[in-house]
Amino acid sequence: MTTSQTSTTAKPWDAPDAVPFMQIKNITKKFGSVVAVENVSLDVYKGEIFCLLGGSGCGKSTLLRMLSGFEVPTSGQIIIDGEDQAGVAPYDRQTNMMFQSYALFPHMTVEKNIAYGLKRDGLPKKEIATRVTDILSLVQMDGFATRKPHQLSGGQRQRVALARSLVKKPKLLMLDEPLGALDKKLREETQFELIKIQESLGVTFVVVTHDQEEAMTLSSRIGVMNKGEIVQVGTPHEIYEFPRNRFVADFIGSVNLFEGRIKEDGENHVVIASPEAGTDIYVPYAVSGVEGQQIAIAVRPEKMEISKADLGDMRNRTTGTVDEIAYMGNVSVYHVLLDSGKRVRVSQSNRTRSNEDAPTYGDRVNLGWAGRAGVVVTA
Amino acid sequence: MGQQSRFLKIVALLGFVFLYAPIVSLVIFSFNESKLVTVWGGFSTKWYAELFRDPQILEAAWVSIKIALISATLAIVIGTVGSFVLIRFKKFRTKGLLSMMITAPLVMPEVIIGLSLLLLFVAMQGLIGWPGGRGMLTIIIAHSTFGAAYAAVVIQSRLVDMDLSIEEAAQDLGARPVRVFFGVTLPVMAPALLSGWLLVFTLSLDDLVIASFVSGPGASTLPMVVFSKVRLGVSPDVNALATIIIGIVSLGIIAAALEISRSKKHGAER
Numbered sequence: 001m002t003t004s005q006t007s008t009t010a011k012p013w014d015a016p017d018a019v020p021f022m023q024i025k026n027i028t029k030k031f032g033s034v035v036a037v038e039n040v041s042l043d044v045y046k047g048e049i050f051c052l053l054g055g056s057g058c059g060k061s062t063l064l065r066m067l068s069g070f071e072v073p074t075s076g077q078i079i080i081d082g083e084d085q086a087g088v089a090p091y092d093r094q095t096n097m098m099f100q101s102y103a104l105f106p107h108m109t110v111e112k113n114i115a116y117g118l119k120r121d122g123l124p125k126k127e128i129a130t131r132v133t134d135i136l137s138l139v140q141m142d143g144f145a146t147r148k149p150h151q152l153s154g155g156q157r158q159r160v161a162l163a164r165s166l167v168k169k170p171k172l173l174m175l176d177e178p179l180g181a182l183d184k185k186l187r188e189e190t191q192f193e194l195i196k197i198q199e200s201l202g203v204t205f206v207v208v209t210h211d212q213e214e215a216m217t218l219s220s221r222i223g224v225m226n227k228g229e230i231v232q233v234g235t236p237h238e239i240y241e242f243p244r245n246r247f248v249a250d251f252i253g254s255v256n257l258f259e260g261r262i263k264e265d266g267e268n269h270v271v272i273a274s275p276e277a278g279t280d281i282y283v284p285y286a287v288s289g290v291e292g293q294q295i296a297i298a299v300r301p302e303k304m305e306i307s308k309a310d311l312g313d314m315r316n317r318t319t320g321t322v323d324e325i326a327y328m329g330n331v332s333v334y335h336v337l338l339d340s341g342k343r344v345r346v347s348q349s350n351r352t353r354s355n356e357d358a359p360t361y362g363d364r365v366n367l368g369w370a371g372r373a374g375v376v377v378t379a
Numbered sequence: 380m381g382q383q384s385r386f387l388k389i390v391a392l393l394g395f396v397f398l399y400a401p402i403v404s405l406v407i408f409s410f411n412e413s414k415l416v417t418v419w420g421g422f423s424t425k426w427y428a429e430l431f432r433d434p435q436i437l438e439a440a441w442v443s444i445k446i447a448l449i450s451a452t453l454a455i456v457i458g459t460v461g462s463f464v465l466i467r468f469k470k471f472r473t474k475g476l477l478s479m480m481i482t483a484p485l486v487m488p489e490v491i492i493g494l495s496l497l498l499l500f501v502a503m504q505g506l507i508g509w510p511g512g513r514g515m516l517t518i519i520i521a522h523s524t525f526g527a528a529y530a531a532v533v534i535q536s537r538l539v540d541m542d543l544s545i546e547e548a549a550q551d552l553g554a555r556p557v558r559v560f561f562g563v564t565l566p567v568m569a570p571a572l573l574s575g576w577l578l579v580f581t582l583s584l585d586d587l588v589i590a591s592f593v594s595g596p597g598a599s600t601l602p603m604v605v606f607s608k609v610r611l612g613v614s615p616d617v618n619a620l621a622t623i624i625i626g627i628v629s630l631g632i633i634a635a636a637l638e639i640s641r642s643k644k645h646g647a648e649r
Contacts, residue, residue: 070547090550103548107566117552168552 011235012045013221021046021204022067022172027076029062036062038228039076044172049198049205051215054225055251060208063225064174067206068097081171091120096170100177102161104149110136110160111145117168135163138197155186162194166201175207179214191217212252216240224248240300245379249298256299256344257377265291270376272297276342278318284371289378296377301347303373306334306365308357314368320344322363332358336365402625409618416613426619436620439604446515446590446600447583450522454579455572457523458530465531466538484528493592496521500593513595521593522586526579533578537571570638577635581628 012018020043029037037059044050052060065071067078069090078085080095096117105113111132118128136142139159149157158181165173178194179187195218198205209215215222216236223233224247232244243249246257258281260274265287272281272295281297289295305311323343324335331347338344346367348358359365409427413420430436461481465474484492500510500517510516545567549559565572587602594603605617 068551070550090547091553091555093551095551097548097551099544099548101542101544103542103544105545105549105563105567107569116549116554120553120558164548164552 012048013043018045020044021048021081022206023077023079024063024067025077025079027063027066027078028074029059029066029071030074035228037066037073040228040230042223042230042233044204044206046204047202048220049195049207049218051207051209051219051222052225053209053212053215053222053252055210058225059228060210060225061176064097064176064206064208067172068095068174069093094170095172095174096165096168097174098161098165098176098178100180102149102157102181104157104160104164106149109146109148110141110152113149113160114164114167117164121168131167135167138166138200139163154181154183155190158182158190162197166197166203169201170203172204172206175205177209177211178207180209180211187214194218216252224251226251242375243298243377245377246296246298249375249377254301254345256301256304258297258299258342258374260295260297262287262289262291262293262295265289269371272376276338276340277316278320278338278340278342279316281374282315282371283374283376284315287376287378293378297374298377299369299374301333301345302331302349304344304346304367304369306336306346306348306359306367308359308363308365311366311368315371316374317366317368319364319366322359322361322365325361334359334365336367338367405618406622406625409615409622411615411618414615416615416618426615427623430616430619430623433616435599435604436601436616439599439601440620442515442598443584443601446518446522447580449519450526450583451576451580453519453523454526454530455534455576457527458534458575459568459572461527461531462534462538466535481531482528484525485532489586489588490592492525493521493589496524496589497592513593514598517593517595518590518598518600521589522579522583525589526582529578529582530575533575534568534571537568541567573638574635577631581631584624 022042022044024040024042027037027040028035040059040063052063054060062071066073067080067085069085069088069092080093085093105116108116114132114135115128118131123131132145133142136145139162141156141159141163144152144156144160149160152160158178162178165175179190182190191214205218207215207218209218219236221233221235222239223230224239225231226247232239232248234242239248239252243252243255249255249257258272258274258277260272260276260281262270263273263280264271268284268286270283270285270287270289272283274281274297277297283297287295305314311317318338320336320338322334323337326333326335329350331349333345333347336344336346344367408416408419410422410424411418411420412423412425465478465481468474496517497513500513500520503509504511510520541564546559546563549563550556554562585602586600587606590600591603594600599607601620605620608614608617
């Protein structure tokens with residue numbers, strides 16, 4: 001699998017001799033007969049922001065709680081910076097956690113909240129004071145030291161919680177839905193700030209989120225979870241462009257999945273017969289599979305063209321009727337009903353302020369996509 | 380609209396009159412010069428002076444306060460432990476039963492509680508020789524048992540609302556469980572503990588029935604003394620005593636209301 005990402009950041013996960021900072025080995029957690037986490041193995045490298053992404057009940061929070069010591073794995077091993085964490089109590093771990101509810105101590109001032117962990121380490125008063133001041137200015141909360149949590153806004157509380165979890169300079173910081181309680185605008189601003197803070201401190205982050213946008217912006221790599229298992233690990237680009245199976249393709253972003261069977265299995269191409277798509281789909285690369293095998297092809301809405309005119313230059317073409325149009329400002333999303341009855345989403349960016357040729361409700365339209373636009377998913 | 384709001388005002392007024400007219404008349408008559416309770420004979424504070432010269436009442440008041448202080452404190456300890464078991468422990472088989480049993484004294488008739496405790500104390504004295512006779516100790520035991528039920532209800536409601544992650548955060552930051560409990564859990568629960576304590580204190584101060592059952596010679600509580608005095612005819616010094624108690628209770632209620640409105644403001648954006 002190749003990625004065309006132009007980023008220059010090092011990718012320790014691709015280096016053969018890199019030593020993972022945190023290793024999860026075959027972790028399973030059962031609550032009675034319910035399996036919350038099943039045989040998860042994962043390597044996270046120093047300085048990463050690793051996101052565990054999944055819907056509610058997928059086991060991501062349980063995994064995080066095992067890392068912080070609040071849950072004991074049924075089987076498996078967790079190694080952080082070379083140390084096996086088995087039997088190490090939460091208060092003895094050199095990791096910290098930022099809670100979804102922020103969990104600020106309501107009876108303590110901001111200052112005391114942040115100093116709490118440092119006091120437990122028995123640091124001298126003077127050092128505690130400097131470190132509290134430093135971290136407060138890092139999260140841009142200087143001047144709020146003597147406030148109580150109830151006197152702060154949601155965004156400010158989020159910063160205090162972040163400061164409190166970072167002030168002990170943990171080896172690993174776990175963040176449970178760190179931006180979940182903020183409104184959209186604030187969330188977008190905070191995302192980038194979080195990355196900046198992480199880069200300046202060099203602390204390894206493990207983030208749990210159900211928000212794929214958040215995961216895409218924050219993370220160096222994403223682990224997509226479903227039903228207690230990690231279904232795919234990769235950079236945001238890999239996860240989005242090369243989903244390994246139907247679940248990942250469907251979960252991240254929106255996607256059109258065309259079910260079909262391999263009709264022609266060439267050396268450097270395959271043709272998939274898909275009655276659903278109303279056409280044979282041509283894929284210009286080899287796929288491991290046999291003729292007649294059930295297979296699906298995933299095409300993202302933005303990788304499809306829609307036009308009332310002929311799309312003769314597109315490798316794959318089909319036709320349908322515009323059923324709905326969602327105008328979102330920057331893009332318009334068309335819901336097109338194919339002749340097979342399949343609904344397809346196509347998005348077009350609105351490059352001009354008005355386009356008279358744009359299809360409208362009930363129009364017969366041609367849809368097309370390039371051979372490389374789709375990705376074959378077998379599982 | 381004007382019509383309706385006037386109707387509501389009248390109803391509300393009648394309600395308050397119904398509730399407070401007896402108390403107001405009691406307070407007024409405590410300043411009555413006359414010895415006859417129902418005849419106004421001019422303003423005087425002599426019954427207050429009389430009250431403070433009555434050794435029986437002073438003694439009983441002191442006994443009652445001692446009992447209330449100790450029982451309230453014991454009840455809070457028992458209630459806290461019980462609440463923790465019920466709210467924090469994972470499901471266990473007898474949890475439902477235990478939860479029902481801890482709240483049962485709330486609805487149990489006082490006569491039954493009093494009688495059963497009396498039988499228990501008598502049986503225990505026969506079997507193990509403790510508690511030796513009935514008196515302050517047995518009243519304290521009785522009051523802290525039924526008080527614990529009230530305390531548990533108050534504390535449980537607070538514990539249910541409490542965000543568990545606050546304690547986990549403290550642990551995560553390096554605090555051992557005991558320190559978490561005293562440094563984080565207890566302070567967060569403090570308002571509930573305080574209001575539970577005040578509730579049990581009042582109930583204990585107030586109780587006549589149970590105390591009458593389990594009390595013995597030399598341990599008469601204030602309600603018991605008042606009751607026996609009243610049986611021989613209401614004397615105005617009882618009015619004076621009631622006025623003092625009302626004054627103290629009002630102060631307590633005002634303080635509690637202020638504290639609650641303050642902590643509500645705190646808790647609102649949790």
